[in-house]
Amino acid sequence: RAKSDITRAVCFYEPQMDKAAREHHALASDLSHALELGQLELHYQVQKSAQSGDVLGYEALLRWSHPSRGPISPAVFIPIAEETGLILAIGEWVLRTACRDAGKLGKPHKIAVNLSPVQFVHNDLAGLIRDILVETALSPSRLELEITESTFIADKARALHVLRQIKALGVKISIDDFGVGYSSFDTLRSFPFDKIKLDGSFTREMERNAQAMAIVRSVLALGQSLGIPVLAEGVETAAQLQILRVEGCHEAQGYYLGRPGPKENILPTAADQLQKVIPNRGTGLSVS
Ligand code: C2E
Ligand code: MG
Ligand code: MG
Ligand code: MG
Numbered sequence: 001r002a003k004s005d006i007t008r009a010v011c012f013y014e015p016q017m018d019k020a021a022r023e024h025h026a027l028a029s030d031l032s033h034a035l036e037l038g039q040l041e042l043h044y045q046v047q048k049s050a051q052s053g054d055v056l057g058y059e060a061l062l063r064w065s066h067p068s069r070g071p072i073s074p075a076v077f078i079p080i081a082e083e084t085g086l087i088l089a090i091g092e093w094v095l096r097t098a099c100r101d102a103g104k105l106g107k108p109h110k111i112a113v114n115l116s117p118v119q120f121v122h123n124d125l126a127g128l129i130r131d132i133l134v135e136t137a138l139s140p141s142r143l144e145l146e147i148t149e150s151t152f153i154a155d156k157a158r159a160l161h162v163l164r165q166i167k168a169l170g171v172k173i174s175i176d177d178f179g180v181g182y183s184s185f186d187t188l189r190s191f192p193f194d195k196i197k198l199d200g201s202f203t204r205e206m207e208r209n210a211q212a213m214a215i216v217r218s219v220l221a222l223g224q225s226l227g228i229p230v231l232a233e234g235v236e237t238a239a240q241l242q243i244l245r246v247e248g249c250h251e252a253q254g255y256y257l258g259r260p261g262p263k264e265n266i267l268p269t270a271a272d273q274l275q276k277v278i279p280n281r282g283t284g285l286s287v288s
Contacts, residue, residue, distance in 0.1 A: 028080050030066060035093055039065050042097050045260035047112065047231060050244050050252040057110030057144065059253065060098040061260045062090070082118045091119045092128060099136040099143060106268040112144040112174065117151040120158065126165035133169065140170035146197065147173065149181030152190070163191055174231070179215060188226065196223050200234020200254065206243065220247055 034040050044058040064072045081087040095113055102111035119125055133140050145166065151159050167173055174195035178184060179202055188196075198219050205212035216232070223230035232244050235254030244252055 024080065027072070027077065028084050028086075031064070031077055031080055031086055032084070034064055034066075035090060037067075039067065040090065040093065041065070041262065042094065042101065043260040043262055044101070044266050045253060046258035046266075047110075047251055047253045048257050050232065050241065050249045055107075055109060056251060057112055057142075058102075058266055059112040059146070059260075060094060060101075060114070062094055062114075078116065082116055085118070087116045087118045088122060091116055092132075095129065096132050096136065099132050099138045101263050101267070102142055103136055103138050104267050106272055108139070108142060110142050110144050110172070111138075112146055114146045114176065115151070117148075117154065117159070120151060120155075120162050125162050126169065129166055129171060130169050133171075141172070144172040144174055144195070146176040148176045149184065149187050152187060156190070160191060167192075177233075179219060188222075193228055195251075196228055196230045197253075198230055198232050200232075203232050203234045203240055203244070203254065204236070207239065216244075216249075217247060220249055223250070224248070 041063045042060045043063050044060055046055055047057045047059060048055055062074050062078070064074075064077050066072050078087070081090050098111050098113045102109070122128060129143075129145075133143065147163075163173060172194040173191070174197050175187060175193045176197045177199045178196045180199045181187070196219065198216065202212050202216050202219075206216050207213075220230050229250035231251035231253060232240075232249050233253055235241050235244065235252045235256050237256055240254075241252055241256060
């Protein structure tokens, strides 16, 4: 009986899986040309102080406009980029583009860039980052790299070694999607992170789920004891921001504070530039 079930399952799933595999292969092939064809773009989402509302920085989020399929989610194409190794070239482009864009901001805001675990196998990730900082003349303290706990799965010792080299450059390191990975506490014990990014699922649930609320409070207390600021991801409503504020959360990011958008949204406009060239135009006129 078990055997016939298995046979049936195989017969049922095989054409489906075949189609999925073909699809996957086609996407991987298209992705290998996406960079040179200019189909990749960075969008930026604001990160604010939860208490004052001040802008602290922006997270770079990769976007792929496929010529026939339209926009494809990073949740779909990042894993393909990782499997194929394309993430090395793409990740380098992301770092360089984000650092270059950061240099054009009107104010010295921080720029946060997501790093894939696969980028840690690069022979010299820290050297690459250092070169990009020099090339783009960006102060290392303005760059923040977001990593997830999956970075430690393959080779923890190596990942920690590379992270220490990166940190020695003066670059900040955040732990992303905190609370939904494995061995979160062990991760925090292993490395002096500069920021904890609490996964958006807790923010989303905390109003209707007592467990989620308890976890939000615990992580905020943990950040407090360790002296690490906590950023709540996925803030979608004023009510959520208010709760986080009352609970003493340091930073927030989410659709309520600002959706990810093209760089034009965050770079100074031509009018801003003019304002800089002729700063006190009004005053000057009234004096004379
Ligand atoms: P992440 O780093 O945790 O980024 C946060 C994700 O949540 C982004 O999805 C963002 O658009 C989304 N988000 C922001 N605010 C809200 C909100 O209020 N509600 C909801 N429901 N979602 C919100 P996105 O852009 O689709 O990226 C998904 C993931 O793909 C990222 O998660 C990150 O892990 C990865 N990713 C994106 N860009 C890059 C990249 O340049 N390199 C690498 N390695 N990974 C990237
Ligand atoms: Mg992130
Ligand atoms: Mg996240
Ligand atoms: Mg995520």
